[in-house]
Amino acid sequence: MTIPAAREAVLRQTADTLLTARRTASPISDLPVALHPATEAEAFAVQDVMAEAYRPVAGYKVGARSPEHEPFFAPMPAAWMGENGALFRGENHRLRGVEAEICFRIGTALPPRALPYTRDEVVAAIGSCHPAIEILESAYNDPTSVSRECMLADLQMHGGFVAGPAVPNWQTIDWSQEQVTLSADGAVRVENTGSNPGGSDLIRLLVYLANEGATRTGGLKHGDWITTGSWTGVTWTSHGTEVVANFSHAGRVSLQFASEKL
Known part of the structure; x- marks a missing residue:
């Protein structure tokens, strides 16, 4: 979809507003109405x-609202x-979801x-798989209070990434049967099985990214990380929390948020 030049200028103002809010740790309640992206294409x-x-x-975060929905993605x-095990600190880790x-x-x-890449070609290009x-x-x-397009525009709420x-x-691995727990300071907060909203066919998401997504990514590069959607929904944590995700076959990964004193 081609976006008219005048509209592109408005969307650059949208990006500038979001960048300023993130970089200065000065969150906004919402974008001015005139700066709202009207469609997914504008959000992207x-x-x-x-x-x-x-x-x-x-790398990129890619997911889908259901196994039938077209995927969507954002840069990381x-x-x-x-x-793995990293300590995240600073004002830009405010929500800690x-x-x-x-x-x-x-x-x-x-x-x-x-020529679109085939599924087999995409699988052959994968170097490794990790818990994340x-x-x-x-x-x-409050990102849950804004429109979906406004949320998508803000890098789909992306704020950090750790791989195990x-x-x-x-x-x-049969992803439809894979079990996962998410723990905060040793207490299990979420326990699920086969719970990725985009379905158990995770490779579908990578094929989409390699083909339809290439106009935005410029192609997938050696070393890119591709994370494929939440199995646990969002868990909100606090200062000083250690977070551990443990998959039944895919293994364990962790991180920690710094305490307020650091």
Whole structure:
């Protein structure tokens, strides 16, 4: 979808407003009405402007509202990524929302091309599979109170990412039967089985990203991280909390938020 130049200028103002709110840790209640993205395409255009400001991008979060819905995705800045067990601190970790996810790392680049990549080609390009935790943050005081398009524009609430160890023989895992727990300071907050809203076919999401998503990503690059949607919904935590996601076959990953004193 082509966005008229005049509308592009408005959407750049939208991106500037969201970037300022995030960078200064001064959340807003909502965007001015004149700056609201009217469609998903406009929301994604705002994401792309924000991605330029946060470069380099080291991967993408991709998901779908159901197994039948078309996927959607947002960029993940490299600066917001941490090692397994990392400590996250600072004013930009205000909401401290977390989700347990399954992610993949691209081993062989998939540059844009006219002929769509097949499922087998995408699978062959995957270097490894990992358990992951995504941190959710926002430019909004309460991101659940704004429109879906406004939420999508704000990098789909992305605020950080940690991956655990690579999963051996991940191709043998039946994701429809995979169990997961999400714990905060040792207390299990969520326990689910086969609970990704986009369904158990996680590769479908990567095929979409490699093909239809290539116009925005410029193609998937060697080393890109692709995380494929929440298995636990959003769990809101607090200062000093240690978060652990544990999958029955895909393994364990953790992170910690700094205490207020740090």
